Each structure stands twice: as C-alpha cells, then as structure tokens.
Amino acid sequence: MNGERMIIRQVHVTPVAFRDPPLLNAAGVHEPWALRTIVEVVTDEGLSGLGETYGDLHHLAKVRDCANAVVGLDVHALNEMYARIAATVGGTVTDLHGLTGAATKEKSIDRVFSPFEVACLDIRGKAAGVPVSDLLGGKVRDAVPYSAYLFYKWAGHPGEEPDRFGAALDEAGIVQQAKLLIDEYGFASIKLKGGVYPPDQEISAIRALHDAFPGVPLRLDPNAAWSVATSIRVGRELEGTLQYLEDPTPGIDGMGEVAAAVPMPLATNMCVVTPEHFPPAMAARSIGVLLLDHHYWGGLVRSSQVAAMCDAFGLSMSMHSNSHLGISLAAMTHLAAATPNLTFACDTHTPWQDGQDVVKPGALRFENGAVPVPTAPGLGVELDRDALSTMNEQYKKCGITARDDTSYMQRFTPSFTATRPRW
Ligand SMILES: O=C([O-])C(=O)C[C@H](O)[C@@H](O)C(=O)[O-]
Numbered sequence: 001m002n003g004e005r006m007i008i009r010q011v012h013v014t015p016v017a018f019r020d021p022p023l024l025n026a027a028g029v030h031e032p033w034a035l036r037t038i039v040e041v042v043t044d045e046g047l048s049g050l051g052e053t054y055g056d057l058h059h060l061a062k063v064r065d066c067a068n069a070v071v072g073l074d075v076h077a078l079n080e081m082y083a084r085i086a087a088t089v090g091g092t093v094t095d096l097h098g099l100t101g102a103a104t105k106e107k108s109i110d111r112v113f114s115p116f117e118v119a120c121l122d123i124r125g126k127a128a129g130v131p132v133s134d135l136l137g138g139k140v141r142d143a144v145p146y147s148a149y150l151f152y153k154w155a156g157h158p159g160e161e162p163d164r165f166g167a168a169l170d171e172a173g174i175v176q177q178a179k180l181l182i183d184e185y186g187f188a189s190i191k192l193k194g195g196v197y198p199p200d201q202e203i204s205a206i207r208a209l210h211d212a213f214p215g216v217p218l219r220l221d222p223n224a225a226w227s228v229a230t231s232i233r234v235g236r237e238l239e240g241t242l243q244y245l246e247d248p249t250p251g252i253d254g255m256g257e258v259a260a261a262v263p264m265p266l267a268t269n270m271c272v273v274t275p276e277h278f279p280p281a282m283a284a285r286s287i288g289v290l291l292l293d294h295h296y297w298g299g300l301v302r303s304s305q306v307a308a309m310c311d312a313f314g315l316s317m318s319m320h321s322n323s324h325l326g327i328s329l330a331a332m333t334h335l336a337a338a339t340p341n342l343t344f345a346c347d348t349h350t351p352w353q354d355g356q357d358v359v360k361p362g363a364l365r366f367e368n369g370a371v372p373v374p375t376a377p378g379l380g381v382e383l384d385r386d387a388l389s390t391m392n393e394q395y396k397k398c399g400i401t402a403r404d405d406t407s408y409m410q411r412f413t414p415s416f417t418a419t420r421p422r423w
C-alpha cells in the first residue's frame with residue numbers, strides 16, 4: 001500500500017443507545033439511556049476505520065451530512081476534510097446539559113470533524129501496520145492511568161430495580177462507591193462529580209475520601225455550580241486535600257478571581273473549550289489545568305496541538321470524559337499515551353457502562369487503574385457488529401433523542417433548576 005492513495009468510498013453512521021445509571025450532576029440526572037454515534041469510514045482498498053462521537057439528534061444530523069461530504073477524499077487529506085466539514089456544518093450546536101461549556105461555531109465544527117479524523121487515523125495506522133499512538137508522535141507511557149469517577153447517584157432509575165452500584169447520596173455512599181470502583185479497576189486517583197448538594201456536604205465527602213484513601217489524589221468538579229465567593233470559601237476549606245478543583249464557577253473571569261484566591265490549581269472543561277478561549281483565559285490566569293477532550297477539540301491531531309499550547313503556557317493537563325464506549329476509550333488512550341505533558345490521570349465513564357460495548361472484548365482492559373496502550377495497528381479495537389446492531393435497535397426504541405439531564409430530573413423534582421451558579 002506504500003505511496004498509494006486511500007480514498008474514502010463509504011461512511012456508515014450509526015446512532016446507538018446503552019444503559020446508563022442515574023448519575024447526578026449540576027444539570028440534573030442521567031437518563032436511563034446514553035446516546036453515541038459510531039462512524040465507520042471505508043476506503044476503496046477495503047480498509048475501514050472507526051470513530052465515536054455524541055448521539056444527540058442535532059449533532060447526528062450534522063455528522064450524517066458530513067459523511068457525504070468526505071466521500072472521495074484521501075484519508076491523509078485532513079485539512080481538506082476539515083474545510084469540507086466546516087462548509088457543511090452550518091450553525092452552532094449547543095448541548096442541552098451545558099456541561100462542556102459554551103458552544104461556538106468553531107467548536108461545533110471540531111465536534112463533527114473529530115470522529116472522521118479518528119477513523120482516518122485508524123485506517124492510516126492499519127495501512128502502515130502501526131498503532132495510532134505512533135501517528136501522534138509515539139507513546140511516552142505504556143499504560144494510561146484513569147481516575148475513579150465518582151457520582152452521587154440514586155439506587156436505580158425510578159420505577160426500576162436498584163442497579164449493582166447502589167445509592168450514593170451522602171459521604172458514606174461516596175466512600176463505598178470509591179471502594180467498589182478501586183477494587184474492580186485499581187484506580188489510583190479519584191474524581192468526585194459535585195454541584196449536586198450544598199457545598200458543605202461535598203466538602204464533607206472530600207474529607208471522608210481523604211481519610212479513607214490517604215495519599216490518593218482527589219479532584220472535585222461542581223460544573224460551575226458555585227458563585228465566586230462560594231468557590232473561594234470551599235477552595236480554602238479544602239486546602240491540602242485536592243490535587244485540583246475543576247470548574248467551581250462559570251466563566252473565564254470568575255475562574256480567574258477564584259484561581260487568585262485558592263491554594264490549589266483550577267482545572268476546566270467548561271471555560272476553555274475552543275482555541276479562542278485561550279488568550280482571555282491566559283490573560284486572566286483562570287486555570288492551571290486543561291482537561292483535553294478530542295471529541296470537541298477536533299480529533300487527535302488538533303488535541304496534540306492544544307497540548308503544545310498548554311506546554312507553552314505552563315498548563316498541566318488531564319482528560320475529560322462523557323458517557324462513552326470502547327472506540328472513544330481507545331482513542332483517548334492513544335492520545336494520552338502520546339501526550340508527554342498529560343500527566344494527570346484521565347477521566348473515564350467506562351465503569352458506568354458496566355461491560356456494554358460496540359467493540360469486541362480483549363483489546364482494552366484496566367490494570368491497576370490504567371489501560372495498557374493497544375499495540376495492534378490503528379486504534380487496535382474491532383467493531384462487534386452484533387452489539388452495534390443491538391445498540392442501534394435500543395436507540396430506535398429508547399425514546400431519547402438528545403441528552404437532557406435537567407428535564408429528566410424535573411420529572412421527579414419539578415422545582416429543580418440547573419441555574420449556574422446555584423450556591
Ligand atoms: O468533567 C465534566 O465536566 C464532565 O464529565 C461532564 C459530564 O457530562 C458529567 O458531568 C456527567 O456525565 O454527568
């Protein structure tokens with residue numbers, strides 16, 4: 001195949017749904033089904049590559065439009081692909097849950113481009129006989145550490161049997177959940193999703209985790225549920241317990257005020273989510289840690305460029321996650337492995353998917369809280385077509401077309417509002 005073009009002949013776009021537990025956050029609560037879109041790019045040589053992205057209907061429609069726009073391109077022509085996708089995407093798409101920051105036109109393009117780019121890198125890795133991490137500069141670590149991602153949660157979805165994780169509605173429940181995830185996965189860092197209960201309850205939960213897991217790095221992420229004053233108070237009270245505090249308050253300026261007054265670095269996946277946010281955030285000294293996410297930073301190569309920007313500005317790095325499947329986990333692992341300055345354990349929702357996947361088992365596993373970087377060519381994962389078709393049927397039947405944690409919460413607590421800041 002050396003020197004030959006690899007022309008995209010077909011793109012298959014398949015929305016899928018999988019069971020998701022009732023995880024609580026500042027926006028509300030996760031619905032019983034999480035949505036994703038699986039993108040499979042097929043070349044004239046018969047090679048195929050995989051990408052995974054959000055499943056919300058507005059986004060899915062744009063991905064479908066762009067699938068037609070990329071047919072005929074060479075899998076190396078990513079600049080041309082980006083231009084075609086930019087021309088096709090049209091208006092901005094906003095997340096209903098608002099947990100990944102402001103939507104901009106550029107971010108919408110990056111979000112749509114990402115699964116196509118990942119699929120092309122998968123193909124290029126397969127054609128060259130090398131893993132995707134080699135295409136990103138080569139791995140600097142053999143396994144990528146992830147953190148135990150704790151959520152306050154109900155025992156089960158209303159009207160259903162409790163799930164195997166059980167309830168976590170107070171600090172004892174949170175510590176028990178941490179033990180379960182650490183026993184099963186071996187995680188060596190812990191993140192608590194906050195913004196659910198009044199801040200003093202979440203301070204108590206962090207202190208309980210600190211006592212139960214001495215020396216284990218902890219993070220708290222209330223998704224901008226607190227005012228500047230509350231964030232400063234909480235940050236000061238948690239001195240000595242947190243590795244970083246993630247998105248305590250909305251906006252670049254608010255984060256800058258908090259950052260100047262608390263002892264720990266602030267991290268974000270909300271106030272710096274597209275390149276145009278970098279200059280004002282650096283001027284306001286809003287953050288010390290950027291959570292990379294190739295799903296909205298425009299794929300793996302553009303994410304590497306963001307990492308270089310973080311290096312230049314002296315920012316540390318971690319990685320953000322939404323509910324996802326194995327194609328995303330593989331892509332995240334290759335990217336993190338090939339990003340030298342991504343030194344904090346990454347977020348993943350994998351435990352909450354509890355074995356459901358569209359990729360065949362075996363290629364991805366957790367060892368001591370870390371995923372060994374796949375060494376097979378490309379992403380190193382193989383599509384399970386039966387699972388894909390089952391999950392596509394689930395998508396058609398589940399009745400959900402866009403993630404909306406707030407409306408789901410309001411079914412059970414009509415007075416709930418997702419106002420940020422709330423406290
Ligand atoms: O770090 C974050 O902000 C997230 O992971 C956002 C997610 O949407 C998370 O809050 C969730 O799944 O509820």
Ligand SMILES: [Mg+2]
Nearest residue numbers: 221246247269
């Ligand atoms: Mg966050």
